[in-house]
Amino acid sequence: MNKPRNLTIYNSLSGQKEPFKPLHENRVGMYVCGPTLYSEPHMGNMRTFINFDMIYRYLLFLGYDVKYVRNITDAGHITNSAGEAVDSIGKAAKLEQVQSLEIVYKYNVKFQELQRLYNMLPPSIEPTATGHIQEQIEIIEQILANGLAYVVNGSVYFDVKTYSERFEYGILSGRKVDELEEETRTLNAQDEKRFFADFALWKKANPDDMQIWRSPWGDGNPGWHIECTAMSTKYLGAKFDIHGGGLDLKFPHHEDEIAQSCGSAGENPANYWMHANMLNVNGQKMSKSLGNYFLPKEIIEGSTTVFDKPYSPNVIRFFMMQAHYRSTLDFTSDALNAAEKGYNRLTEALKLLPSLPESAENSHDAESWAAECYRVMSDDFNTPMLIAQLFEAAKWINSVNDGKASMTAESKQLLLTTMQAFVTQVLGLTIEENRSNDGLVDKVMEVVLELRKTARENKDWASSDKIRDHLAAAGITVKDGKDGATWSAQP
RNA sequence: GGUCUCGUGGCCGAGCGGCUAGGCAGAGGUCUGCAAAACCUCGUACAGCGGUUCGAAUCCGCUCGAGACCUCCA
Incomplete structure (x- = not known):
């Protein structure tokens, strides 16, 4: 069976589903904002990465040659709206009495372990911010040369007002520059910025900073947004297909990335902007500051007090795949238990399939069933509908096993290859074998x-x-x- | 305050103008020594109030409620 490729993707830029047309036939460039490694990623962080892992897998499955770049943020300087520099990595380092890169290294090792545990395919490359300081400086220079940034006292700021005369600032998030001003609640007068919406491209170093780099403007740190522009440009070019990340990065992070790309290379870097929705706990976003988070490891080990039993990574993944990537998902014990049972039922059926008796007749239509699997996944990666479809197959399989339905050898083969492919290759689940290897x-x-x-x-x-x-x-x-x-x- | 999203049966969660996903839980049944599993049958849900339409969970308006972003955040 040929794999149909009539893929549509919801584009945050247009706010609607669009037919997917890669820049280059058969090839896809995808950039996803990765973690800031000043602590162990929590389950909410993982949801975004797992969702994009599924998207990566489906693109590969459809036969695209995908270059998947996901950065690791290991340079800490981020400037908030009040203009204060917040070095989250440095902060964590001081707390733990170690060097910044030691912190990043430590949590990166954990992150890599989690990727394996949750069966995520490694990206084509995971570049780090600290490894691309030169590239970031070059882009800042380009933006300065284009007259869209200014230097103040050793720092460089992006000039949003001038920019908005040539481009549309807010194109992604729907914000208007004039309105932004009124929206802002607190404005610190100490600001070096000409306009409050301006953001730092380069920030002058503080004496107690743990990481400092040299630049044409003096010693300092790169701004938060510039690393993504530098690394996506380096590995995927000034224009690529898909840019993804968590919904909470839409503004200001992604908006500013667009501004930086337009400001340096003259165009929006990506054709399709995709945002994965948040993982909730009791209706609220899981986050560090709220303290309502748990770690991916804790759930597997059953060591969190929130749940009374451990869940396998497969169950967690399956649970996440039962919700669409653009919807919020609530993490509860009841929902997880339901997912666990469903996952078992589905995989038991799949394991039963090869031993099924074959008939001359079919009680169901395997061809149209398989086509439906492709159709729903190609409709903006609708994994919940795919899973519903897989359960339809499970029911057929069990019925055949009970002698209440029939299946030809041909259909059996189609079901087997299709189910295995979607379950393991696309959803990224592993089938836990019953029998021991012993x-x-x-x-x-x-x-x-x-x-x-x-x-x-x-x-x-x-x-x-x-x-x-x-x-x-x-x-x-x-x-x-x-x-x-x-x-x-x-x- | 500004921008935006969402409110679906006991729970989770799709659908987004007519053909009323799916999973879990529950009830009844088949099978079975019992159990487990599996299969069959059963719930007519779409926050509320109006409107558009032959027809709305799906479109429009209002009300209520929840959440996200506007600070770091996946």
Whole structure:
């Protein structure tokens, strides 16, 4: 079956779904804003990365040659609206009595581990901000040369007012420069900026900064937004296909990236801007400052007090895939439990599929079923609908197993390849095997079930149930079917 | 205060003008020594009030409620 590629993507720039047309036939350039590594990423951070992992996977699955760039922010200087420099990495470093890069290294190791745990494909490259100081300086110089920035006292600021005479500031977030002024609540008079909406491209160093770089304007640190412009330009060019990130980065971060690109190269860097929605806890965004967060590791280990049991990374991923990437998702114990059961039902059906009896007839249409899988995923990556579709297949499979429906060998093959592909390659789930790889265990189980069978034939229910109960206590489930008993073990 | 998003059955969560996803939980049934699993049947939900329409959860207006961004944030 040919993979249809009539993909549509919701573009934050236009606020609607658009047919996806890559700049270069068959090739896609995608940049996603990665983590700032001053602490361990929490589950909310992971949701964005997992969603873009799914998007990356589906693009690959459709046969695109994708270059996926996701940065790592390891330079700390960020300037808030009041003009104060906030060095979150330096702050964490001082708290922990170590150097900034040591902090970043430490949390990057954890982040890489989490990527593996949650089965995320590694991006094509994960460039760091500190590794691209020169590139950032060059872009700032370009913006200065274009007359869209100014130097004050060793710092460089982007000139939003002049910029908005030539380009549209607020094109992504829908903000108007005139309105912005009135919106601002507190304005610090100490500001070096000419206009409050101006933002730092380069910030003069403070004496106690832990990271300082040389620049044409003196020692200092790059502004927050410039690293993404520098790295996306370096690895994907001035114009590429998709730029993604969390919804909370839409303004000001992405808006300023657009301004920097227009201000240096003269054009919006990406054709499609995609934003993944937030992970909520009790209706509120998970965030550090609210303290309502938990760590990806804690959920797997069951060490958070929020949930009374651990959940496997597959269940977490499956749970996330049951919601659309543009919707908020509430993390609750009930929802997670429901996802766990659903995930098990789906994977059990998939495991059952190869052993299904084949008929001359079909009770369902496998072709149109498969086509629907592609259709819904190509409609702005609608994973919840894909999962609903997968459950339709699960029902068919179980019915065939019960002798209540039929499936031809051809349909079986189509179902098998399609389901496996969508479950493992696209959704990024791994199928947890029932049987151990240890042939010894299989043999032992064979003996145990044989003994139990004898007991059952003698109607010795006490022995039969004892074996079943004890195995259950050991995490092994025995199911009695028409053709004898089968077993499965919880990992 | 400004900009924007959202309110769907017990819970989670799709759909976004007619054909009323899906999962979990619940009820009944089939199967079974019992159980588990699986399958079948069952809930007619779309915040409220108006309006547009032959027809609205889906479009428009108002009201109420929740949230996001405007400071760092995935």
